[in-house]
Amino acid sequence: MSAFIYLASQSPRRQELLLQMGVGFKLLLPQDTRAKVLAAQLLALEALEAQRPSESAVQYVQRVTLLKYQAARLRGQALGARFESNRPILCADTTVCLDGQILGKPRDAKEASAMMSALSGQTHRVYTSVVLGDAKGHVQCLSRSWVTMSAWSKAQIRAYVESEEWRGKAGGYAIQGKASSMIASIRGSYSGIMGLPVFEVSGMLRSFGLEVLQHTHNTRSPTSK
Numbered sequence: 001m002s003a004f005i006y007l008a009s010q011s012p013r014r015q016e017l018l019l020q021m022g023v024g025f026k027l028l029l030p031q032d033t034r035a036k037v038l039a040a041q042l043l044a045l046e047a048l049e050a051q052r053p054s055e056s057a058v059q060y061v062q063r064v065t066l067l068k069y070q071a072a073r074l075r076g077q078a079l080g081a082r083f084e085s086n087r088p089i090l091c092a093d094t095t096v097c098l099d100g101q102i103l104g105k106p107r108d109a110k111e112a113s114a115m116m117s118a119l120s121g122q123t124h125r126v127y128t129s130v131v132l133g134d135a136k137g138h139v140q141c142l143s144r145s146w147v148t149m150s151a152w153s154k155a156q157i158r159a160y161v162e163s164e165e166w167r168g169k170a171g172g173y174a175i176q177g178k179a180s181s182m183i184a185s186i187r188g189s190y191s192g193i194m195g196l197p198v199f200e201v202s203g204m205l206r207s208f209g210l211e212v213l214q215h216t217h218n219t220r221s222p223t224s225k
Contacts, residue, residue, distance in 0.1 A: 003210040006089040008072035013174070014092060017196045022213040023205065028072050028089060057097035057127055062142060065093040065129035069138060088134045088208050094195045096171030098124040103171045112166040113157055119171065121151040126171070128192045132204045139204055143197035145188025147175070152182055
């Protein structure tokens with residue numbers, strides 16, 4: 001069976017990695033575009049992604065990914081006949097952790113600057129959790145990686161923040177982006193740091209009887225005409 005799944009993620013990086021693997025997908029995302037509905041969904045997502053007291057980074061990323069998967073499955077079921085229930089759904093979440101503290105997506109330039117200053121010259125951890133499942137059940141994996149950054153000067157941090165590449169990125173950076181020139185070393189999974197550990201996901205797909213490195217389908221939303 002060729003690999004063709006539902007992807008419950010808007011991340012371009014995850015989409016690119018799946019296509020490199022030869023995995024076709026349809027995006028399974030919220031469809032309602034009304035402002036009030038979107039505002040309510042945003043509030044619900046922020047509540048979902050809030051770290052619980054005494055929750056470790058590993059516990060956090062695994063919990064959030066599983067909840068995102070459960071929400072995606074409900075969205076699929078709500079589509080009725082347009083949803084191919086025999087096709088697995090994939091969800092993933094990436095968390096950056098420094099000295100036990102989770103560094104989420106910076107809310108503004110000031111927070112982005114503070115994050116890059118904190119990461120400068122330090123080794124931090126990157127955890128990416130993936131859930132893949134269908135109507136019969138699901139599997140979950142966790143990729144652990146360590147990233148060491150060289151020391152950033154104030155001018156470098158200022159230039160990076162002004163580039164706005166930090167927007168929407170856990171820890172304020174992307175391993176394949178502008179910050180790559182400041183990364184001294186990594187230990188673990190490069191693709192996992194990007195947002196989708198390819199080796200682990202390949203094994204998960206095979207456990208569902210799907211083959212990677214096959215011909216890919218076009219990427220379309222399940223509600224596209």
